[in-house]
Amino acid sequence: MIQPQKPHYRAILVEDELRTRHMLEEMIEQKVTVADVELIASCGSIREALPIFKSLRVRPDIVFLDINLPDGPVFDLLEAIKPVDFEIIFITAYDEYTRQACQYASIAYLNKPVSEEELNEAVQRAAEYRGRHIQERLSTMKQAATGSAGAVPERVVLSTQEEICFVDPDDIIRVEADGNYSRVVVKEGNAFRTVVLSQNIGKFEEMLPPVGFFKTHRAHIVNIAHVRRYLRNDSTLLMEDGGTVLVSRRRKNQLLDLLEGRVPH
Template sequence: MHPIPPLRIIIVEDLPGIRQDLEDFLRQQPGFTVIGACATVHEAIVLIHATKPDLLLLDINLPDGTGFDILEQMSPPHPKVIFLTAHAEHTIKAIRYGAIDYLLKPLNEKELTEALQRVISAQPLLQEQIAITLHSFRKNKLQDHLALRTQQFVQIVELKEICYLQVDNGCTTVYINGGKKLVTTRTLKDYEEQLSGASFLRTHKSYLVNELYIHRYHPKEGILCLKDGTQIPVSLRKKEMIGLYFKTLWALCTGSSS
């Protein structure tokens, strides 16, 4: 049985101190080898085309552009990517929409180790993941697609096809119209933050529901019935919010302000 070759990494980071720290850290990690490091978009594109790396550690803000500019100019097959970012909520949201991994600066060795372990079993980026991420970043608005990352693959799903999400034992199961479901690696809180502003209601600590699939609400029992018959619990803490949602909806439908 042949040994698995190490993942070949390029570091794209404009701060020399962080770049050097990453190189030093990666030299100590089995299964990884640094084949290049650079500080600009232009240098990165030349280096990526010449070496075809397996993984990019990719800073977002670079002197001549952004890490997203590099993604846009890569041709398939795409390497795996871990973004490095210091801030910008909408930037992180764009990365999450595309289900691409990221690390916040200042970098933490434990979190870096965990991200590297995740990336070993991750698939190379899909063109659709890159398109979703770029569109969300450039337009800074809600996406109509979501990249769902499971342990085995990434699947692109339209938001309107997601019925509800349920958390169980730390994993989030996404229930899709037509009876399909996917167990994903992100938390329900992650999805709630991503989908803020979209048509999703947090009815319970374990449930996030797409308004499009709500059929009936039983306030006394604290139950939402979906169009397919699924019953979703409404917690005591969420009853007031859900009641207000239906009151507002009723007012809009009837033209009543009472």
């Protein structure tokens, strides 16, 4: 049986830590199994990266980019090499806010030290996102990454096979687990629609603002502002879209405290 040919991507690596850069060069060329990645250039600063980008006749498909470069903010580099018509995989030492910002914006990222599995997952995700509103996603990511700790971005990015939706977190009614997928109910004007994401509810929970959302059950997350009624007899919530959501016994008292205003949410 003939195996399907792997997609081929041209890549650039910008990483200031020499040891990490050499390790990633080797991993990108030898350990990526989900695609054939050709590393066409590697450097360690904005000053070194600028002439590389300006000299290219054909732009890269993917850029592996350290979020903390020694000679300036990474967004200065992206501004200088516009248009950004390639996918980005950010590289970072473990940083909760950067990680959350990438998740908000549906941008792939790598945590140092990078594992082979994580590298392949990031390349796969970048491949899925390629060509899909990268400039808008970067704007969302920048707003989340450069805001104050725990700041909520103006929009959450919902990326599906068919489209990328930019949604105000306040318009998310609820999220329901569906195996390895998540069904997100969103308010659009006076109507509601469901967006199906190819990520489990645990992953999607990390994208949501820490304030205003509550996990009522392992399979359900609700926006407290869109709860219309709590039915005590069967311990369920009636949501603004007409859907009902089960509340687990373990989370019932905490939810009631939120609904009755005894603790902030």
